[in-house]
Amino acid sequence: xxxxxxxxxxxxxGRVEVLHDINLEIKKNxxxxxxxxxxxxxxxxxxxxxxxxxxxxxxxxxxDMDVTMLRPAKRxxxxxxxxxxxxxxxxxxxxxSFALRRTKYPKEEIHRRVMDAAEVLQVTHLLDRQPKQLSGxxxxxxxxxxxxxxxxKVFLFDEPLSNLDASLRVKMRMRIAKLKEKLNTTMIYVTxxxxxxxxxxxxxxxxxSGNIEQVGSPLExxxxxxxxxxxxxxxSPKMNFIKxxxxxxxxxxxxxxxxxxxxxxxxxxxxxxxxxxxxxxxxELGIRPEHLIVCDAASSLxxxxxxTVEHLGSELYVYVRxxxxxxxxxxxxxxxxxxxxxxxxLKALPSDCHLFHPxxxxxxxxxxxxxxx
Amino acid sequence: MLTRxxxxxxxxxxxxxxxxxxFPFYWAVVSSLKSGSELFRTDFFPSTxxxxxxxxxxxxxxxxxxxxxxxxxxxxTVLICLSLxxxxxxxxxxxxxxxxxxxxxxxxxxxxxxxxAVLSGMFELIRSxxxxxxxxxxVFSYMVLTxxxxxxxxxxxxxxxxxxxxxxxxxDGASSATICFRIFLPLLWPALVTTGLLAFIAAWNExxxxxxxxxxxxxxxxxxxxxLMTGASEYELPWGNIMAASVVVTVPLIVLVLIFQKRIxxxxxxxxxxx
Numbered sequence: 001x002x003x004x005x006x007x008x009x010x011x012x013x014g015r016v017e018v019l020h021d022i023n024l025e026i027k028k029n030x031x032x033x034x035x036x037x038x039x040x041x042x043x044x045x046x047x048x049x050x051x052x053x054x055x056x057x058x059x060x061x062x063x064d065m066d067v068t069m070l071r072p073a074k075r076x077x078x079x080x081x082x083x084x085x086x087x088x089x090x091x092x093x094x095x096x097s098f099a100l101r102r103t104k105y106p107k108e109e110i111h112r113r114v115m116d117a118a119e120v121l122q123v124t125h126l127l128d129r130q131p132k133q134l135s136g137x138x139x140x141x142x143x144x145x146x147x148x149x150x151x152x153k154v155f156l157f158d159e160p161l162s163n164l165d166a167s168l169r170v171k172m173r174m175r176i177a178k179l180k181e182k183l184n185t186t187m188i189y190v191t192x193x194x195x196x197x198x199x200x201x202x203x204x205x206x207x208x209s210g211n212i213e214q215v216g217s218p219l220e221x222x223x224x225x226x227x228x229x230x231x232x233x234x235x236s237p238k239m240n241f242i243k244x245x246x247x248x249x250x251x252x253x254x255x256x257x258x259x260x261x262x263x264x265x266x267x268x269x270x271x272x273x274x275x276x277x278x279x280x281x282x283x284e285l286g287i288r289p290e291h292l293i294v295c296d297a298a299s300s301l302x303x304x305x306x307x308t309v310e311h312l313g314s315e316l317y318v319y320v321r322x323x324x325x326x327x328x329x330x331x332x333x334x335x336x337x338x339x340x341x342x343x344x345x346l347k348a349l350p351s352d353c354h355l356f357h358p359x360x361x362x363x364x365x366x367x368x369x370x371x372x373x
Numbered sequence: 374m375l376t377r378x379x380x381x382x383x384x385x386x387x388x389x390x391x392x393x394x395x396f397p398f399y400w401a402v403v404s405s406l407k408s409g410s411e412l413f414r415t416d417f418f419p420s421t422x423x424x425x426x427x428x429x430x431x432x433x434x435x436x437x438x439x440x441x442x443x444x445x446x447x448x449x450t451v452l453i454c455l456s457l458x459x460x461x462x463x464x465x466x467x468x469x470x471x472x473x474x475x476x477x478x479x480x481x482x483x484x485x486x487x488x489x490a491v492l493s494g495m496f497e498l499i500r501s502x503x504x505x506x507x508x509x510x511x512v513f514s515y516m517v518l519t520x521x522x523x524x525x526x527x528x529x530x531x532x533x534x535x536x537x538x539x540x541x542x543x544x545d546g547a548s549s550a551t552i553c554f555r556i557f558l559p560l561l562w563p564a565l566v567t568t569g570l571l572a573f574i575a576a577w578n579e580x581x582x583x584x585x586x587x588x589x590x591x592x593x594x595x596x597x598x599x600x601l602m603t604g605a606s607e608y609e610l611p612w613g614n615i616m617a618a619s620v621v622v623t624v625p626l627i628v629l630v631l632i633f634q635k636r637i638x639x640x641x642x643x644x645x646x647x648x
Contacts, residue, residue: 150545
């Protein structure tokens with residue numbers, strides 16, 4: 001249950017518009033992640049859906065019902081906060097049953113629901129404790145328990161894992177993934193961590209300065225980022241961007257000139273808005289660090305001197321200077337032995353190359369839609 | 374580590390402060406145990422223990438009644454004041470509305486009024502409400518003294534409570550009253566105890582309103598009763614009795630402070646650090 005539709009939603013604080021005309025449809029039982037840098041409006045959007053902030057313009061529908069003007073409690077949504085926001089003076093049991101005690105549920109029903117939720121989240125042995133006697137992970141589980149007990153149509157998570165330490169975060173991430181299978185409810189999850197987004201989401205919504213940049217499945221965003229922002233945000237380590245210029249463009253094949261007088265031919269489908277591209281215009285070539293392949297000088301696209309080598313055990317991050325003001329990062333297996341000062345020759349499959357239009361700084365339109373091999 | 378010299382001055386300074394603050398009370402205790410002409414000698418230690426003064430104050434006037442009056446008035450003031458202040462602090466601390474800071478400033482400026490300035494107006498008000506020579510009149514007028522600072526302190530505490538807790542309660546379907554009294558009130562206990570105690574002390578010690586708004590000795594509160602104590606002739610001031618009475622009315626305050634001591638300390642520091 002829980003189809004969410006946002007249509008033309010705008011939000012201003014005073015004179016500052018923080019969300020510009022958001023249109024989004026979240027299908028029922030879909031796990032949607034809002035991701036973006038801090039200040040992009042993702043938490044505000046979540047709070048609009050929860051009803052904690054009023055929409056300045058536009059409409060929010062949950063299960064085809066207009067909830068734009070409805071009080072939060074009437075929207076059948078539940079929210080898990082970053083700081084857990086448990087009631088400090090109540091026991092775990094009282095915390096979890098608080099919402100139901102506001103309604104006219106019979107006591108036995110409330111008890112049954114608390115016990116069920118406690119079992120799902122494995123907090124049954126903690127029911128008599130107060131929040132201050134719990135660890136961070138336990139508090140988070142209780143907070144989730146307090147949300148699921150109300151049987152909401154939509155779950156909202158506001159950066160629920162960012163207060164936990166790294167190892168606990170991985171554990172809780174798996175728990176949430178399991179919970180999603182078990183509950184079969186629409187979930188909307190806000191995070192700035194693209195790893196959380198990639199691992200949990202059915203659908204990722206990438207946001208930047210109050211706009212939705214792209215909506216799609218994790219792999220869609222990884223392989224077909226629509227613009228440079230999404231390309232740079234999704235994937236870790238970040239995609240390399242190399243300044244290139246177009247030397248020829250015909251029959252849907254673009255020829256690019258790379259540093260050191262090399263050239264690369266890429267098949268492209270030129271969108272209408274990109275018609276101004278032609279011989280002489282500049283562009284940016286995007287290649288992910290994991291898609292660069294070490295090769296011999298003859299077949300290489302890029303060549304440079306190694307600046308830094310970072311050993312991560314299983315793999316190496318090698319920073320290579322391919323032109324005077326251009327460093328790129330290459331990810332290679334950990335058993336390779338590279339030293340600072342060595343010369344490295346690199347290539348990439350044409351299908352792993354992305355080309356971005358140079359015009360605007362934020363929204364470089366994807367120039368080619370190269371299908372991934 | 375402090376050097377020996379620094380420690381010497383630290384202890385010396387502490388000693389001076391302790392003597393200055395405790396000596397008047399000690400003097401009262403010593404004097405209350407003296408009788409007759411002993412009162413006019415300067416003894417730092419009592420030679421005889423005359424409990425006569427303590428018995429007399431209850432015999433010669435309705436002092437027991439006066440103490441009960443004070444207790445009733447102070448308790449009433451605290452209860453009404455706190456319940457009003459909590460609701461006001463919730464609105465002023467958590468609800469955004471136009472003119473909020475103006476209202477807060479007005480409340481603060483009310484607490485700046487000298488008592489004498491409002492005395493005559495208050496007298497008229499109390500008489501027209503039919504509360505003259507009545508404990509409700511005192512409770513009512515003490516609100517003017519205690520409400521501004523209780524509202525201010527509680528508003529400050531209310532603002533420090535995390536917003537997420539309120540929002541979680543809103544999503545859980547709690548009304549404003551539920552949030553205020555079921556969620557915030559329990560979290561405000563230390564602040565309530567602190568402000569409540571301050572209000573209690575203010576009401577317990579208040580003299581001017583109590584003198585003006587009561588007429589019968591039965592209706593008087595303790596400070597007025599003590600001030601109006603007379604001896605056998607109108608030229609004699611019964612120092613022994615006055616001192617005994619002062620000691621008797623100070624003890625409840627000290628007991629209260631000791632009982633709530635832990636709460637006060639945590640109240641004064643709560644919210645200073647993330648807990």
